[in-house]
Amino acid sequence: MVPPFVYSSIVYASLFAFMALGLTLTYITTKVPNFAYGSFVTVGLYTAYTLIKVYKINPYEASPLAFVLGSAVAVAMYLGILRPLARRGSSLVSLMIATFGVDVGFIGILGIYTDYLQNKFGLPDAKQFFQFQADFSIFGLRGMVLVAPLALAITTLVLYLLLTRTKFGVAMRASVENPPLAKILGINVERVYVTSWFLAGGFAGFSGCLYTLWLPGGTSTGSNLIVEIFASSILGGLTSIFGAVLGGLAIGGSEVGLGTDLTTGFGLPGAMVIAGLSVLAGLYVWRRKGTTKKLLSLFLLGFGVYIILDAALGYPLDFLAPSLVNGFGAEAIEYQKGIPLLIMVVTLLVLPKGLVSLGWGRLIRRRKA
Numbered sequence: 001m002v003p004p005f006v007y008s009s010i011v012y013a014s015l016f017a018f019m020a021l022g023l024t025l026t027y028i029t030t031k032v033p034n035f036a037y038g039s040f041v042t043v044g045l046y047t048a049y050t051l052i053k054v055y056k057i058n059p060y061e062a063s064p065l066a067f068v069l070g071s072a073v074a075v076a077m078y079l080g081i082l083r084p085l086a087r088r089g090s091s092l093v094s095l096m097i098a099t100f101g102v103d104v105g106f107i108g109i110l111g112i113y114t115d116y117l118q119n120k121f122g123l124p125d126a127k128q129f130f131q132f133q134a135d136f137s138i139f140g141l142r143g144m145v146l147v148a149p150l151a152l153a154i155t156t157l158v159l160y161l162l163l164t165r166t167k168f169g170v171a172m173r174a175s176v177e178n179p180p181l182a183k184i185l186g187i188n189v190e191r192v193y194v195t196s197w198f199l200a201g202g203f204a205g206f207s208g209c210l211y212t213l214w215l216p217g218g219t220s221t222g223s224n225l226i227v228e229i230f231a232s233s234i235l236g237g238l239t240s241i242f243g244a245v246l247g248g249l250a251i252g253g254s255e256v257g258l259g260t261d262l263t264t265g266f267g268l269p270g271a272m273v274i275a276g277l278s279v280l281a282g283l284y285v286w287r288r289k290g291t292t293k294k295l296l297s298l299f300l301l302g303f304g305v306y307i308i309l310d311a312a313l314g315y316p317l318d319f320l321a322p323s324l325v326n327g328f329g330a331e332a333i334e335y336q337k338g339i340p341l342l343i344m345v346v347t348l349l350v351l352p353k354g355l356v357s358l359g360w361g362r363l364i365r366r367r368k369a
Contacts, residue, residue: 007141009252009253009256009257012214013248013250013252013253013256014148015207015210015252016248017247017252018155018248019232021200022040022074022201022203023037023230023232023233023244024238024244025203026078026196026200027239028176028241029175029192029193029196029197030086030193031092035100035103035226036077036099036100037099037200037229038221038224038225039103039107040074040200040201040204041070041204041205041229042110042219042221042223043069043204044206047069051065054117059134059209059212060210063206066208067202070203070204071201072201073201079194082098085098103223107219107220107223110219127218128216128218129216130216131212131214131217132213135213143213144214151210155203160242168195171188174187175193176239204222208222227337228251232244233248235250235347235348235354236355236356237353237356237357243354246356250340251344256336259333259339261327262333262339265323265324270324270325271311271321271325272308275305275307278301279308282298282302282303283297283301285297292349296350311325
């Protein structure tokens with residue numbers, strides 16, 4: 001009885017959390033927005049594609065190799081391009097442009113690789129392929145619905161233990177927060193950075209490999225996802241590993257869930273929930289200082305009250321409220337990618353440092369007290 005888009009939201013959110021986690025790891029080490037990160041995801045896609053098409057190996061079985069290859073590509077990029085440029089005094093803008101160049105180079109290399117697959121193995125769909133029908137089923141659910149969130153939960157727990165219960169975790173946090181002081185204390189900062197990039201590339205390759213079981217892919221798939229990946233990381237705070245997980249879940253889940261609801265409608269209860277949340281958010285934002293926040297508060301309050309009033313009067317005002325209830329039609333799916341970006345912008349207007357700035361630990365301690 002659960003709508004299919006709910007399962008899609010779960011899987012999509014979990015995969016984006018993996019991707020945002022890796023992007024955040026690359027950022028906190030180099031402080032450079034890595035626009036080539038999407039290509040690490042594409043490496044995972046084509047690892048899965050090659051193994052299932054040529055060697056008949058399931059993407060689940062291919063995921064360890066995808067992790068290793070994604071890691072190798074990420075480390076090679078850091079050691080071969082970004083670190084030498086940084087040591088030569090290149091500016092942040094130059095390093096960022098370099099990541100753009102690497103991404104374009106990756107697309108070209110993958111294009112050559114897919115030409116090879118087409119000519120050598122006769123695979124006409126090498127450049128653009130459909131999702132693989134190789135998933136298993138359990139309790140009537142596709143395996144990805146269970147595997148993706150479970151893998152994310154285990155990875156998050158392992159990272160938490162690594163960062164808080166091991167010497168390497170202490171060294172990593174010290175290297176990120178204050179590299180000069182970490183070097184004075186005898187910490188090999190470069191080794192920590194390489195390890196971080198290794199994990200980041202691995203998460204990208206792993207998520208890309210599993211992505212093929214849920215959605216179609218191609219040589220530019222990862223690059224096309226980079227906007228959502230950045231939105232997830234920024235929403236989480238950009239410098240917080242666990243914030244990236246929250247951001248990825250929020251962006252991935254909202255893009256599928258709300259995007260589907262825009263086409264089919266939220267129903268009257270759903271529209272009222274949206275209106276109520278808008279009013280509550282407006283009241284919360286009104287308490288914040290700043291002209292921009294006051295204007296945002298008025299907009300949220302006005303939107304929520306307008307929807308409630310229009311519904312109560314029988315929709316005499318315009319099409320907005322009835323469209324929220326009954327849907328905007330199939331054409332609305334074209335604006336699906338705008339939903340997570342809108343959520344990110346609104347959130348950052350209220351919380352400039354992202355979701356991590358809410359201070360979850362303090363909230364939990366208050367509740368326990």
